Amino acid sequence: MAQGYQLSQALYVAAELGVADALAAGPLDAHALAGAVGARADELARVVRALVTSGVFTETDDGAFALNDAAACLRRDAPGDTRAIVVDFGTEMYHAFGELLHTVRTGQPGFEALYGQPLFDHYTAHPDAEARxxxxxxxxxxxxxxxxxxxxxxxxxxxxxxxxxxxxxxxxxxxxxxxxxxxxxxxxxxxxxxxxxxxxxxxxxxxxxxxxxxxxxxxxxxxxxxxxxxxxxxxxxxxxxxxxxxxxxxxxxxxxxxxxxxxxxxxxxxxxxxxxxxxxxxxxxxxxxxxxxxxxxxxxxxxxxxxxxxxxxxxxxxxxxxxxxxx
Ligand SMILES: C[S@@+](CC[C@H](N)C(=O)[O-])C[C@H]1O[C@@H](n2cnc3c(N)ncnc32)[C@H](O)[C@@H]1O
Known part of the structure; x- marks a missing residue:
């Protein structure tokens, strides 16, 4: 339970970068995958391997990464759009949860403490956050x-x-x-x-x-x-x-x-x-x-x-x- 946020951030990074979309046509090794999503090969491979251990993506015998059913849910065109949930949970909401202790001590929503205004005011001022x-x-x-x-x-x-x-x-x-x-x-x-x-x-x-x-x-x-x-x-x-x-x-x-x-x-x-x-x-x-x-x-x-x-x-x-x- 204490490490849950580490895995959820790994999932967020894969969703934000579009790793599942990059693997839609078939397995890719770390260098090809990193090139496709604009990231660094070693660092991305370590994130994807952490997800593999939890059942999202697989690693083939020759060391490439591939989709499985769970990973396919992260594709932009997947029915249900799970990616949208993972991405939004991993951005402002993730940071706001870092303020949970502040909220419990003061009663002020962590979101407000961090972003300086209530949620819907922030959304109005930040159309990208509203869309997400x-x-x-x-x-x-x-x-x-x-x-x-x-x-x-x-x-x-x-x-x-x-x-x-x-x-x-x-x-x-x-x-x-x-x-x-x-x-x-x-x-x-x-x-x-x-x-x-x-x-x-x-x-x-x-x-x-x-x-x-x-x-x-x-x-x-x-x-x-x-x-x-x-x-x-x-x-x-x-x-x-x-x-x-x-x-x-x-x-x-x-x-x-x-x-x-x-x-x-x-x-x-x-x-x-x-x-x-x-x-x-x-x-x-x-x-x-x-x-x-x-x-x-x-x-x-x-x-x-x-x-x-x-x-x-x-x-x-x-x-x-x-x-x-x-x-
Ligand atoms: C949690 S969302 C629910 C959206 C929708 N009912 C659904 O379940 O998919 C809450 C909605 O309330 C809207 N909302 C917040 N404050 C509002 C206000 N003062 N007047 C009208 N709508 C408001 C937000 O823009 C947001 O779309």
Whole structure:
């Protein structure tokens, strides 16, 4: 466990350099591989060998490096885009985790201590970091988006409003699965600008309106279903109550609110199924100043903002679908 970050940085270096892409046509020796990715042969070989010992890449009998199934996931064109997750985890997030002790002592997110401003302000000022973060978020949302598209949430709905909907990963899957549905994607301006081309690429620009705005100020009205996926966990309880109140103000009495988040257990054990939620909670602690929550914590936030928790359903991909109705 203490050496986990050493391996994750080795994985990051391979992903950042595009080692898996360079090996797509077949094995290469260290010199050829280093030439292909613009690195030094001996140093790169030592990084790749460390990964080989953990099951990512193989070394052939004559000392060349080759892809295996795990390494192939790091190719830029691999389904699921694992590379985007590895690259983003290895840059700002890796450095922010170096400030975890500071966060635990002071309460200040490590990200803010290191970069001098909150996560989304930093993203606005650094489009490269925003693009990397959005690519990671898209990759992490793909499976959940399929689960949501298959859930019986949209059968009677005409318009779904995805509040903080990212570049449109979830809306794309949902609109593709429900041809009669239209969407509203509500986002900060920099992400809204990334969403336009993404929705157009999927042929959905005529069924989805992109609205730029700030969900702490207001949320578009007129929706039948309001989605908040992986949004509340970015924020502390006060900020969550503001976002929920803005949604409540925008919603007609028949509209439903659907929150998609990990639901933490009331009691923690060493069950391996609890690891993703616990680590995501640490990411929120260090990165954004938010948190993962238990069912009763969600119920409390909803109750305080004019909603009633209707039910929670675990999705096959891990998080829960939390449905709330206006009170
Ligand atoms: C963790 S991402 C989730 C994206 C998307 N819902 C998904 O699950 O793929 C949180 C999103 O909230 C957006 N966001 C943050 N602050 C916002 C604000 N004040 N108003 C609107 N959107 C905001 C971010 O730009 C980001 O895309």
């Amino acid at each position: 973060g959005s690519a990671r978020m898209r990759a992490r949302s793909l499976l959940v988006a399929q689960d949501l598209a298959a859930a019986p949430l949209f059968d009677e709905a005409g318009i779904v409003v995805d509040v903080g909907g990212g570049i449109g990963t979830v809306l794309t899957a949902v609109l593709q699965a429900h041809p009669a549905l239209s969407g509203v994607l509500y986002e900060r301006t920099p992400v809204a600008r990334l969403a336009g081309p993404y929705l157009a690429e999927h042929g959905l620009d005529d069924r989805c309106r992109i609205v730029e705005g700030d969900f702490f100020a207001q949320v578009p009205d007129g929706g039948d279903v309001y989605l908040l996926k992986s949004v509340l966990h970015d924020w502390d309880d006060d900020r969550c109550r503001t976002v929920l109140a803005r949604c409540r103000a925008a919603m007609s009495p028949h509209a439903r609110l659907v929150i998609v988040e990990i639901v933490l257990p009331d009691h923690t054990t060493d069950d391996p199924d609890l690891v993703p939620g616990a680590l995501l909670d640490l990411i929120m602690l260090v990165y954004a100043g938010g948190r993962e929550r238990t069912r009763s914590e969600f119920a409390g936030l909803l109750d305080a903002t004019g909603f009633r928790l209707h039910g929670t359903t675990p999705l096959p991909s891990g998080p829960h679908l939390i449905e709330a109705h206006a009170r």
